[in-house]
Amino acid sequence: AQSVTQLDSHVSVSEGTPVLLRCNYSSSYSPSLFWYVQHPNKGLQLLLKYTSAATLVKGINGFEAEFKKSETSFHLTKPSAHMSDAAEYFCVVSDQGGKLIFGQGTELSVKP
Amino acid sequence: DTEVTQTPKHLVMGMTNKKSLKCEQHMGHRAMYWYKQKAKKPPELMFVYSYEKLSINESVPSRFSPECPNSSLLNLHLHALQPEDSALYLCASSQQIPGLQHYGYTFGSGTRLTVV
Numbered sequence: 001a002q003s004v005t006q007l008d009s010h011v012s013v014s015e016g017t018p019v020l021l022r023c024n025y026s027s028s029y030s031p032s033l034f035w036y037v038q039h040p041n042k043g044l045q046l047l048l049k050y051t052s053a054a055t056l057v058k059g060i061n062g063f064e065a066e067f068k069k070s071e072t073s074f075h076l077t078k079p080s081a082h083m084s085d086a087a088e089y090f091c092v093v094s095d096q097g098g099k100l101i102f103g104q105g106t107e108l109s110v111k112p
Numbered sequence: 113d114t115e116v117t118q119t120p121k122h123l124v125m126g127m128t129n130k131k132s133l134k135c136e137q138h139m140g141h142r143a144m145y146w147y148k149q150k151a152k153k154p155p156e157l158m159f160v161y162s163y164e165k166l167s168i169n170e171s172v173p174s175r176f177s178p179e180c181p182n183s184s185l186l187n188l189h190l191h192a193l194q195p196e197d198s199a200l201y202l203c204a205s206s207q208q209i210p211g212l213q214h215y216g217y218t219f220g221s222g223t224r225l226t227v228v
Contacts, residue, residue, distance in 0.1 A: 034216050043221040102154035
């Protein structure tokens with residue numbers, strides 16, 4: 001069975017500093033992995049996706065994630081945080097039937 | 113058009129009311145989904161429609177009744193809800209190509225439902 005663990009429920013950074021949101025997954029086959037962002041009272045927006053092509057995946061708004069099979073990780077990074085990045089971030093794995101398995105979410109706060 | 117449109121954005125209803133949530137997409141996606149999301153929690157899958165047929169019902173109470181009139185529309189009919197049903201209801205769609213990698217879902221902005 002597939003599962004996702006987001007290692008931090010809350011991350012706080014200062015504006016202009018790097019962002020690291022950690023995600024480990026468990027899958028019995030080559031997974032499809034995603035990061036979604038949700039701003040307050042909004043729907044979910046796809047940031048980026050890994051579907052067994054390049055292991056370093058670039059997404060929107062300067063975010064990227066690296067798929068590391070040996071570590072079963074798919075951490076999300078951004079070199080320099082903006083105030084507008086403050087939101088909830090979900091790491092997601094897709095099972096073989098296409099059903100999404102969500103992590104519990106990481107709330108990112110950005111201080112001025 | 114690369115969006116999933118949900119209406120209404122906000123809904124307040126009494127426990128004896130009947131209301132409906134609507135979801136529309138014109139991306140040619142053949143799978144559509146309803147999710148329920150409580151505050152500070154990930155979305156929980158409620159229903160999946162594949163090629164306009166209900167394929168997954170995650171043991172949702174019968175006071176929630178989904179309907180897929182055509183490949184672009186998805187409705188969620190609500191009747192006799194409880195206050196604990198108050199949540200953000202999200203609709204999503206995806207391409208469904210058997211045997212290929214999954215390319216992710218496109219989510220709508222949701223309907224914020226309050227049951228009083």
